[in-house]
Amino acid sequence: MVLVAAGPLDWTTALRRAPLLPLAAALSVVLLAEGPGGSRVLDLDPERPATVEVAVPVLGAAAWERADHGWTARARVRVIEQSGRRVTGPGRVWLRLGGDGAPPQETRLRVRGYFSRRPAYRNLHVSRPGEWGFNVKSRGLMLAVGRAPGRGLRLLAGLRQWLLRPVDEAVGPGALLARALVFGDARRVPPEWRTGLRRAGLSHLLAVSGLHVGLLLAGFWWIFGALSGRLAWAGAVSILLLYGCLVGPRPSFLRAAVMALLVFLAMALERPPQALNSLCAALILILALDPDAGGDLGFRLSFLATAGILVLAPRLLTWWRGGPETRPPKPVAAALAATFAAQLATLPITAVEIGLLTPLSPLLNLAFVPLTALVLGFSLVWVALAALASTPVLSAAAGPCARAVQTILDLLSVPFASLAHLPPGLWLAPPVSVDGTAALALATWLGVLASGFRRAIWALALVLICTPASPEDEPVLAMLDVGQGEAVLLRSGERGPVILVDGGGFRRGNFAEAALLQALAAEGVHRIDLGILSHGDSDHCRGLLELTSYLRIERLWAVPVELRDGCGRALADRLGGRVRGVGRGYADRVGAWDLEVLHPGADRPEGGNSASMVVRACAGGSCVLLTGDLDLMGERELLARSRRRGIPLRSEVLKVAHHGSRTSTGAALLAAVNPDLALVSAGRRNPYGHPSPEVVTRIERRGVRVLRTDLHGRIEVRFRRDGSGGRRPVLRVAAWPRRRAG
Incomplete structure (x- = not known):
């Protein structure tokens, strides 16, 4: 995009003179990067405190910013000391400072705290772990080891804060878009907007990279192109540097900026710009200055998209044959070729890291890239007017203009918000699982x-x-590794109906996008025939709620009391008439599974763990008892009613309630169920101590084998026919090494 904005380029010459060997080497470096943390071997222990020397940027979205419970910054790690010795660790961390005290102004700090990050979820698709964070409890655990920023940096940081303050104080969707496009910070964009853009393949519109640099320079050239050569070049470079001060030195922006500067230099020297040479030079320069940039997802996607535009787009235009009556106008054909080439080139990364295919992305880009250019232009004007309006002298003149431009921005943001309302389905964003x-x-x-x-x-x-298909028709239970949550998959063979009991979830963040979608894609699941919500806690419900943006859930069972508020109410609003309130006694057959709700009653007035839904699922004479987060009080109710009514609880497989908490799975329930196998879903090193050693010991004393997702990852139980015509459970545990307990 930078090259299109800067001047014409002879594609044939560029390809003929392309440095193919350096480009191939560069592509290998980018493709083989390991993401967060890179491929380095880390010997730090997250369980122990560490002393870390970090460099905190002064400019851009990575600088210190207020968060919910303190301050956050994206810091570069220089030295890590733990237990009196230096250890290797991540190159960058999210530095989190607790409390209300303002962070130090110095850029070099020595801090003490704990490392943390979201673990990998070990299903058929092993998700990548989250980004590293370093948590510091208070300002007293920070020591400045370097000087404060120089006067020039302080002036630039003050300018950024002066421009950003009225944007943060403004109310309206246009202000959120302006913050993302002008300042490179999309953290305040509503989650549903981000999900809509992600499903449409348009997330790159909010990630500052070559697209935004190209649009910015194209706008400058369109307005000031009549200036003399040197004046125009100086103005373009100044605009580029000013934009860099606003968004910060993020790798994707640096790649675009270095390429643009090299193109400017070539044109100033009256030499033809070599796009691929500029791309490889930018890669070498950035990695030489910052080796950890190769692990930045935005940088890798930006590099591969640019390489695809330069290499694949000309070939796509050449292959596009057709008569004049069927061939689209040349600008449309060029735009389609560029977007399709960028999508193809980034496919090896997006399929692994994001797990979505976005077939409509090239067409949607035709509409949204020009719209983004328009929004960026109005955003720049509005930010300047809003900053001027914040000064008492100019508020009377600039205020009305700023409000008028913000109204236009609010209207232009409507298409971005509307993407969140597109119905889910394979036509929009089919999930994939690629290793x-x-x-x-x-x-x-x-x-x-x-x-x-x-x-x-x-x-x-x-x-x-050469890829054979081998569908199997055995009923299967798969307890997915979803960390400190629960998600159980019941299938009637690979092509039969799919039942999902709970969906895991985060309190903050999108769990479906982080892990659940790709885990289900690896199972071959692209539609949920029946969803069962055991209760409304976020670690059971939020994953289901987020999943509805990507996959269709045909029906949902839930206890009526859980649908009144919170996550359960949001899920009911999302699914509408496909939600059914059920209670004890309700039964149905889905594929090979006979399902019966055993607890609680549909008229139960209060929720909580005592009201967690209990479902007995049987296939061919073998049964599974799914207990949600049922506590001891709920167990007593369940046992009393089963004895009065003569309802059998015997099940070969028991899903241990509440992640193995000591407030559940009493001896009386174990005696009534008499399982052969007990399954526990718990997060590795979770802060609650789940599963309780007391509960595990109680189960094992009965000769029952206990399997845990925190130790074994995904657990699969197949129900195979025996000689008598019934089915018996056969285990299949993940092949990766067993984790240490604790």
Whole structure:
């Protein structure tokens, strides 16, 4: 995009003179990067405190900012000391300072605290762990070891804060978009907007990169293109540097900025700009100055998208054959080729890291890229007017203009908000599960595509022909590894109906996007025939709620009291008439599974763990008892009614209630169920001590085998036919090494 804005480029010459060997090496570096933390071996222990020397940026979205419970900044790690010795660790962390005290002004700090990050979830698709954070309890655990920023940096930081303050004080959707586009900080954009953009393949519109730099320079050239050559170049470079001060030195922006500067230099020297040379030079320079930039997802996507536009787009235009009556106008064809090429080039990364295909992205980009350019232009004008209006001298003149421009921004933000209301389905964003080996094969296919369209088609056909399909019709239970939450999958063979009991979830953040979608895609699940909500806590409900943005849930069972408020109410509002309030005695057959609700009654007035839904699922004579978060009081109610009514509780498999809490799974329930196998869903090193050693011991004393997701990852139980025509449970535990307890 930078090159299109800066001047015309001869695609044929660029390809003929392309440094293919350096480009191939650069692509390998980017494709093989490991994401957060890189591929380095870390020997730090997150359980122990550490003393870390960090460098905190002064400019951009990575600088100190107010958070819910203190301050956060994106810091670069220089030295880590733990237990009296230096250890290796991540190159960057989210530095979190607790309390109300303001952080130090110095950029070099020595801090003491604990490392933390979201663990990898070990299902058929092993998710990547989250970004590293470093938690500091108070200002007293921070010591400045460097000087305060120089006067120039302080002036630039003050300018950024002066421009940002009225944006933060403004109310309205346009202000949120302006903050993301002008200041490179999309953290305040509503989660439903981000989900809508992600499903449409338009997340890059809010991530400052070459697109925004190109739009900014194109706008400058359109307005000031009549200036003399040197004046125009100086103005363009000044605009680029000022924008860099607003968004900060993020790797994706630096890649675009270095390429733009090299193009400017080539044109100033009256030399033809070599796009691929500039791209490789930018990569080498950035990685030489900051080796950890290779692990930044935005940088990798930005680099690969640019490489795809430069290499694949010209070939796509060449292959686009057709008569004048069927061929679209040249600008439309060029835009489609560029967006489709960028999507193809980034596919090996997006399939692994994001787990979504976005087939409508090229078409939607045709509408939203020009719209983003318009929003960016109005945002820049509005930010300047709002800052001027905040000064008493100019408020009377600039205030009405700022309000008028903000009204326009609010109207222009409506299409971005409307993306959140698109119905889910495979037509919009089918989830996929791709591991590193498959991503490498995909990258190889893209290389074949670059060398010839026919070769690529033959290679793809060969792969599809040589990949056999082996559907199985056995009923299967899969307890997914969802950390400190629960999600149990019941299937009637690989092509049968799918039942999902709970969906895990985070209190903050989108769990479906982080792990659940790709875990289900690896299971071959693209639709939920029946969802069951055991109760409304976030670690059971939020994943289901977030999943509705991507997959269709045909029906949902829930206890009526859980649908009154909170996450359960939001889920009911999302699904509408597909939600059914159920209680004890309700039964149905879904595929191979006979389901019966045993607890609580549909008329129960209060919620809580005592009202957690208990479902007995049977297939071919073998049964599973799913107990949600049922506590001891709820167990006594369940046992009393089962004895009065003669309802059998005997089940071969018991899903241990409440992650193995000591307030559940009493001896009386174990005696009534008499399981052969007990399954526990708990997060690794969770702060609650789940599962309780007391509960595990109680179960094991009965000769019952206990399997735990915190130790074993995903757990699968297949119900295979025996000689008598019934079914018996057969275990399959994940093949990766067992984790240490604790």
